[in-house]
Amino acid sequence: MGFSFQLQATCRHTKARVGVFHTPHGILETPRFMPVGTLANVKTVTPEHLKATGAQMILANTYHLHLQPGEDIVAAAGGLHRFMGWDGPILTDSGGFQVFSLSEMRTITEEGVTFRSPRDGQIIHFTPERSMQIQNALGADVIMAFDECPPYPASREEVQAATDRTLRWLERCFAAHQRTDQALFPIVQGGTYLDLRAAAAQAIAQMDAHGYAIGGVSVGEPPELIEKIVKATTPMLPAHKPRYLMGVGTYREMVQAIASGIDMFDCVIPTRLARHGCALVGGDRWNVKNNRFRRDFTPLDAACDCYTCRTFTRAYISHLLHARELLAFTLLSIHNIHELIRFTQRIRESILSDRFVEEFGPWLQPEPTATVT
Structure with missing residues (x-):
């Protein structure tokens, strides 16, 4: 019922590897693409359809589920797995990226982020502790640390401040996390500044987490920058744990990232393209x-x-x-x-x-x- 990651093979010429990530609700064979089900559903697709596609782990989003229907309703239903009829592994994002996307509607302080709900205009305050409380209530197998995702482009001073704050928030996330049946993944930030990425990765690697993520890519920077960031950062994360590249799902970017040692991917591309025909x-x-x-x-x-x-x-x-x-x-x-x-x-x-x-x-x-x- 716990978490473990077993490496099965590695490439002789690159850092690509094959593994199996064990979770309380089943396995994820890596490397693997994970479909996004933001509001506890992968748009237009049933859980039965998903199983038939070969999906093993899917994603849901803390921010969106907090707004609708609310984590209390999901918890009362028995958690995300029962609520959405999916018995495989689930990962929830912390809401950090969605708060980042509300740049005209939010204020960031050391305590957390205050923003106006685009749904009803309500003022909402997200902190690392609140994100953990919501994700604990939702009950996904893997939950993400609450982070500050700096935009692209941004000055070094802005990215440094966001990266340092993300690390301080990470300590608060670990302190607030209450469930042993959920794996908390830290997230490496640092924008396009490789030294900031390196410092964040080295700090995060000291923490005994079940897995590690690279965030803050695919936020507007060109693909060649994503490649350089991932290639430089991934080897700094513990090799005996799964490595997750957030928000990437194009063929080239996945191949390049796998060659650097990445194991897990997610992206809205497949369903978004479908809705455009x-x-x-x-x-x-x-x-x-x-x-x-x-x-x-x-x-x-x-x-x-x-x-x-x-x-x-x-x-x-x-x-x-x-x-x-x-x-x-x-x-x-x-x-x-x-x-x-x-x-x-x-x-x-x-x-x-x-x-x-x-x-x-x-x-x-x-x-x-x-x-x-």
């Missing part, structure tokens, strides 16, 4: 509303074995989109989630067979140079 096929994004699909009676991807590709044609999904039928979003979400999970499964298998660089070498080529301070 787009399918992920072979690394490309297809707009299935385009006229070329209206008489195309082949699967989205003949090499894909997801429910959508086994059952329906491009023409049918195109028809649903043009008719504004909600089923289109479900079918595209199923395929897109399955595609990203299948991609990380292929990477996992390539590491196990010692073919990671051979099979994914093109994704490992560096982007054009960018300045990192």
Whole structure:
């Protein structure tokens, strides 16, 4: 019923690795993409659909669930697993990133963050202790420390202040965390300043956590900066614990991060693209509303074995989109989630067979140079 991480294989040429993260509600085979279910549901997809895509761990969000329906209701239902009908592992974000996105509506102090709810205008105060209380009530397997996510671009002074405050808040999170059946992951911040990232990673690595995360990427910086940050920071985190890169889910970024030793990923990309009528096929994004699909009676991807590709044609999904039928979003979400999970499964298998660089070498080529301070 506890937590453990077992390494099964490592790449001879990179820092890529294969492992199994054990949680009270099951395992996560790494490296692995994790679908995002912000409000205790992965948009348009049922838990049964999710299982069929190969999903193992999914995400929910502390900030959004606090606003609606409230952690008291989730707790009264028996916790997130029972509330949303998902019996596998769940991770909850702390709400830090969502508070960051409310930059015009919030005030940050040493105590915490005060903001106006975009839902009803209510004044809400989030502190490290409050985030822990809410996440303890929600009952996810993995919970995240409350952090301050600096924007991009930001001055060194601004990023230094946010990074230092995140570390002080982390101590308060550990002190407030009350449940032994939930793993608390610290988060490395530091913006694009590699020395600040290094200092934060070294400080966090001294803490006896069940896993560690890198946050504050994919907040507007170019991909080549993300690559440099992850490559420099990941090896500083304990190798015998899972490493989680927050908010990243593109093919190239995942391959680059896995080569640096990252194990876990999440992103809203698959369901967001689906709601815009787009399918992920072979690394490309297809707009299935385009006229070329209206008489195309082949699967989205003949090499894909997801429910959508086994059952329906491009023409049918195109028809649903043009008719504004909600089923289109479900079918595209199923395929897109399955595609990203299948991609990380292929990477996992390539590491196990010692073919990671051979099979994914093109994704490992560096982007054009960018300045990192």
